[in-house]
Amino acid sequence: MSPILSVRDLEVAFDIRPQGAWPWTPSRKLHAVGGVSFDIAPGDCLGVVGESGSGKSTLARAIVGTVPATGGQILFEGADLAAMSVTERRAHRKDVQMIFQDPLAALNPRMTVGDIIAEPLVTHFPKTPRDEVKSRVRELMERVGLLPNLINRYPHEFSGGQCQRIGIARALILKPKLLICDEPVSALDVSVQAQVINLLAELRRDMGLSMVFIAHDLSVVKHISDRILVMYLGKQMEQAEAKVLCTRPEHPYTQALISSVPIPDPVLEAKRDRPVLEGDLPSPLAPPSGCVFRTRCPKAQASCAQVQPEMVVQEGNHMIACPFHAPMQVLQNA
């Protein structure tokens, strides 16, 4: 089956103006995302993980189109979104919707919930009769687990989990084909996280949605994704089927990431061998030469600083950006 979304060598760079510079001084480039490629088949879910500042959200924003891509292609059903004009792109936006990290900040405090959920519908189909808009909104509110009689309430009258449900309802009212979830649960507490993730999984199954699911918590991503992409400083480190990546990670960064997930068993936790990463994420304004991970990598060698590592592709389309990759045994209940 042809992929619904295929991203090829996507690059996003921001211009950083030095403080108080002359207008003709060239601005510095911040490479937030550099050369990320992946495919999503219809109905599939791609999980994206990485620590803060690894370019996950920028990747999502480039796909949705709120941040311009500076290189590469974003092919949505064969059409290159990155090359479209602003107006063309605006018409295309109804197929790709997004769910945001901070549920309350993503809702306009001066609008009622009904107006917020209806906004995409009213924008793309302005001729829809008001009754129909209202009945669609009520239907959808019920679908995401909100009482439809709360349609005239304002966002500040809802809890975080409810706000996220409103955000989900808004994203789904146009029946999009692709849903981008940018850390949809990281601002919620754990019990509500589970509810929202289950809701998303259920909606995905029922509506045949394809999803990009971003989180910095690997255990959340594992639960919902078919494939997982691991990012570090804007580059992709490893990409594999969710199960393979979590049980047989090969890239040293993925191994460190997985071993940082705590095991709810103190005996096992004490026994396990965990490579702990030293230091902080380097500045994306001055990334390390060669492999960006080499400054913190336990397996780093002199050659790592020379060239950017090639993608090693193993069976099952398991991609690893490290020439020194080796499987690591992961405790099963992690």
Add this chain to the structure above:
Amino acid sequence: MIVDSATADRLAEAPHLAEVQGRSLWQDARVRFFRNKAAVASLVVLSLIAFFAFFGGFFAAFDNETIDFTLMGANAYKGVPSFETGHYFGVDSDGRDLFARTVQGTRISLLVGIVGAGVAVIVGTLYGATAGYFGGRIDGIMMRTVDVLMSIPFMFVLILMLVIFGRSILMLFIGIGLISWLDMARIARGQTLTLKNKEFVEAAVATGVSPMKIILRHIVPNLIGIVVVYATLLIPGMIITESFISFLGLGVQEPATSLGALIDTGADNLNNGTRWQLYFPLFFFVTTLFAFFFVGDGLRDALDPKDR
């Protein structure tokens, strides 16, 4: 949790209940505003003054233009404020009824303030929101234009305009309207800069809402709180400006008058034993300003985002 059947029934019914009416942030702010005693009292005073300015003419025994020749030269003892003669506030130095003149002056002063603030709110907010939202070069050009306009000594230009094009209320409105929106544009732009990075604006962009709709639907309603507060504090500023111009003798033209012009003539006659000519207009001037400032303060407290 154990749910008995009655609770379960009620829960099952809940979705079919009537729609719950939400309480918007505006309603919350209104409740907070009405808890502020000084602001509410000032609002009442302002309504009374507005009533006086627009309907006071019906209660006047004389109109504002008729000169009472019997009082000529005898102002100090015959033109005293009194209910018997019908000159409630006395007469001015030309023998005209001061009550009718004060009504007229208050009306013009209020109009100047409201028109000035109205122009500021409409032009300034839209201009600032547009500049802030688009950012970059557009923002640079629009805001530098504002800087240039601000650097012009406005009082000097206004006086020149009044001298060259003749003294009229229209000229005064144009002059005040031209400068009043500059500060508002800056305030609106500053707020827009923080608002446009909020996720709800990004959500609207991602949905495909056009930029003008985003400004009108998402930015401006969230600016209104600050804009309203600033506007209520701007009105007294406009009234003071107009009064200053009129006090210099350049504002509205006779027979029209304003509080500033009345205070001017009152001050001129301070030594002639007709002090009421100063005190009555001054009372309305000061009361109006105080009331506006208190209402503005109350609105600021009610709409303060930190209180939310």
